[in-house]
Amino acid sequence: MFRSIYIDGYRCLENFSISFADVNSVLILGQNGSGKSNFFDALHLLHCIAHGETLLKNLIAKADFPYGDTHKVMTFEIECDINGGFYRYLLEVEQPEHFYQPRVRKESLSREGLDLFSREGGRTTLRQNAEFILDWHHVGLPLIHVRDEEDPIAQFRRWLGRAVVISACPQNIDLVSDGEDDALARNAANLLNWIRKLLSDTPSLYTHVERFLKQVMPDLVVFRFQTLGKDEKELSLDFRSENGTTTRHDFSQLSDGEKVLFLAAGISAALQLDRPIVCFWDEPDNFIACHELSQLIMACRRAAENHAGQLVISSHNPRVVAEFSNHNTYVFFRSSHGHPTRVTRLSEMNYDLPTLVDAFERGELFR
Template identity: 35%
Template structure:
């Protein structure tokens, strides 16, 4: 579970600490351009690190510095609680004059306050029980994906596995079709590989089909089955079957509506939280393709699923979603103009009087 997320000098975010704390579900609200989606991009960057992307230039570009301030360091810091111990990861990037690609200035991972590895520029030091071992790494490569774990109980392995299984999505339903190739351990940001992710989840943990099936049957009274047959050596075609009495209908997944695809994606998120252990999920505007009367069920199903383990962070502009979060669990992002940094505070701290939605419509609430 995320305890702390700090981002500095990345796009519109400067010296920003997201106060997630130990809350299982948190809602981010705020006007367009305040940095809600930028937070998801920072989280996706960290997840890509754990999945093996190690070259800085594949993760961030010089244009990602806030207002072009390349003379300042770019920082990413996370505190995560796993197995009762706090894992702290710090990554600092720089762009020296004349360079076209960012490089690592410093990097470290601490567990329960004890260093697992530290890094200054090119030198990485592994802190083992018996002795410290140092080696050199290209300044343009990040050490976290490179360092080998000793076992599955290694804190480094636990941290990387948890981070790699993070689900960061801002789905574009029109890109999600029935055809897929191979299997995937996690969805792409736009969820276009949903079929491959479904295949990967079922292959990794067949029992989670029950979770997917149960969620969809509670949602759609005529839902019957999901099929994902092979069409060739690698290609599959996802089909959804419906039944009402003696009548039945089989639809290719691409024929479902945008909202129906998002409900299916929600079922996979719930299944992933069960299959991979408690996971972290960031869903950018999960309600954007739903009818008004569908929003409440959708949001509360997500929140309930993560109450017993894991953590979900959402963004929304929808009043129906906002009403389903307490002031304590709602964070407001705001900035006065494009030249000012984003600020963030909980609604509980701001202390909104009267109807929150009306206050937001009037523009009376600022962080």
């Protein structure tokens, strides 16, 4: 799980630090423009690196530097616990004058304080002895060769690559699965591919997904993937009416909210894996009916907290706010568009209104 995240020089995130030590579920609050989505974008950038994207110009644009000032160094640093080991990963990016694309200034990965690899520009040192050169326009983490998948570098890459960073758009979800995907896209477009892979690797999770869906769709009988072609499969769902007849729907016939609930069922199941995931979900309450929202949040929180997973969400919904407590709620602030984002844990704040929901709805938390 993530212990802490430090970001500097990325959009409105300057000298930004947030600690998730000892919390498995986290709520992020903030007004529009406070930097919440930029925070999720930064995590998605790191997730893309873990999945093999190395060329910095494909990850970082000029507009990603604060106010377009490419003279500033951009820094990403994460600390995390993986399989009982403490890891720290650092990436510094710069774009000096007369350079047309960003380059790596520094990069390092350590475990328990011992360097696994480190870089200064293009010169790379592996485990404090072997030295070689990497193109400084490419991130090194995906390029380091390891002997086997139990190597600590491979374990870190795999853990970070399994993280889910999403801002779901149900209208963009593919209606038919054309394969199996390890990673869930930022907009959840490949949801069916991801669910197929999840259930193929761990068939026992089918029961959990089905149980979750039946709680929000009581007339559901069963869901299944049906083969259409060589690799294509269609998700079908059988529903039973009051007179006992069964009606079959495919995924395209579900509402936007029902598609998000299907996504939530998959996330909740993935959080219960033997190697649980970390999920960053930007506004999961979109498209969800109020009476179903509490169930969605609590199911995902319970899965994370009971199985050593981690769930970090943002929301503008008072019902979601009421599901969290002071110790795991963080508030993002930004006094103006010319100032960077600041973050405070709710337990360190005071408000005059009688309840947290009142203070949230009336904007007292953000003054």
